[in-house]
Amino acid sequence: MxxxxxxxxxxxxxxxxxxxxxxxxxxxxxxxxxxxxxxxxxxxxxxxxxxxxxxxxxxxxxxxxxxxxxxxxxxxxxxxxxxxxxxxxxxxxxxxxxxxxxxxxxxxxxxxxxxxxxxxxxxxxxxxxxxxxxxxxxxxIGKYRYRVMKHTLEFDDLPEEFDGFTLTQISDIHSGSFDNKKKLEYGIELINEQNSDVILFTGDLVNNQASEMEPWIETFKKLKAPMGKYSILGNHDYGDYMTWPSREAKGQNMNRLFQVHEELGFKLLRNESLPIKRGNASIDLIGVENWGKGFAQYGDLAKAASSLKEKSFKILMSHDPSHFDEQVKNFSQFIHLTLSGHTHGMQFGIEIPGWVKWSPASLRYPKWAGLYEELGRYLHVNRGFGFLAFPGRVGIWPEITVLELRRKKVNPKF
Structure with missing residues (x-):
């Protein structure tokens, strides 16, 4: 006292x-x-x-x-x-x-x-x-000012059947912070309007407790993607930032969160992978649990990719972008594209395309928002769909990302 x-x-x-x-x-x-x-x-x-x-x-x-x-x-x-x-x-x-x-x-x-x-x-x-x-x-206004960010990525070894494949990435929903159902429903409609083949959610469904998602389950169940919806866990999903009455209570909360992902129609990947098939070809989708520099490190990339073929086309979902620099870019298997979130762009910054891109998040994360390429591998850091603690966004708007994958065309030799 x-x-x-x-x-x-x-x-x-x-x-x-x-x-x-x-x-x-x-x-x-x-x-x-x-x-x-x-x-x-x-x-x-x-x-x-x-x-x-x-x-x-x-x-x-x-x-x-x-x-x-x-x-x-x-x-x-x-x-x-x-x-x-x-x-x-x-x-x-x-x-x-x-x-x-x-x-x-x-x-x-x-x-x-x-x-x-x-x-x-x-x-x-x-x-x-x-x-x-x-x-x-x-x-x-700003915390619900959703914007769609679109990128086209070209790869030499993308299977021909996946030329034109589209994915929508959302991240950091933080459902415990929402306070306006109508504006949230607009965001859900905007995601569906992208008509992507898959929807990938890269973690932090809640702030701390699975119960935070209960009022919004019916809203998020409206998300549609013909080839599936897939998700991973973020650092806030484990309930590590609050005091629980017992270990059993924390475990029950975790189990409920797993059920919520299922009720939403998301396949939750926990240090595992699965193929996404199109025609006679497939690409591998990998999902790891949270692994962050200075944060919980439950992710096990080696385990998640252990059954994959060396030359398969791989997309990794990993919540924290620091994982890319620490492990992913030098991983023994070539991972073509990594999708992360976590930073929220600090929900504050200045972005003028072609001129200025700054946020306090850049002081902590060298790769804090947008698309990056290193060693032939791509990383996309989503600015987040929701908000946390500060109930607003100033200059860094909530993001819906649409990535189109293209097979790089070979120029004919004369």
């Missing part, structure tokens, strides 16, 4: 300093408007009381929509204020230097520091409004 009180006290001190400092910009711009000052402090106090209440009642692993609201309110309040502080701090350094210079050079009496300039406060508030509006858009 004492440690909790200490943490709360430090939190209050920290946010109090942030609020007091950023308040200087409002005080400079609105010196006589009392209602602005009251509104500023009322907004801040309401948010922090809500955050403290949520913190005291929070259960480990309960990443529910209510928890998401707490995170979004905290972001809405703190991030713009931190930007304001950056402006004011820079101005204060200049004020200190200027005040010191004139005091020494002219023996000036009176206030040591020059007054704050309204222009700096105006600029600070204007720039701070950008992330504020961006976060607001991300929470209200």
């Amino acid at each position: 004492l440690s909790i009180l200490i943490r709360i006290s430090l939190f209050i001190l920290f946010i109090g300093l942030i609020d007091w400092y950023s308040f200087q910009a409002f005080k400079t711009l609105f010196p006589s408007q009392t209602w602005v000052k009251i509104g500023y402090w009322a907004f801040s106090i309401f948010i922090y009381l809500f955050v403290i209440y949520s913190f005291l009642t929070f259960e480990r692993g309960a990443l529910s929509p209510a928890f998401g609201k707490m995170i979004s309110l905290l972001f809405l309040s703190l991030i713009p204020k931190l930007i304001i502080i950056a402006f004011l701090f820079g101005e204060d350094i200049l004020r200190f230097i200027t005040g010191g210079y004139y005091s020494l050079a002219e023996n000036r009496e009176g206030d040591f520091l020059p007054d704050r300039r309204k222009f700096i406060s105006q600029a600070a508030l204007a720039i701070a409004a950008i992330p504020f509006l961006g976060i607001l858009h991300g929470v209200l």
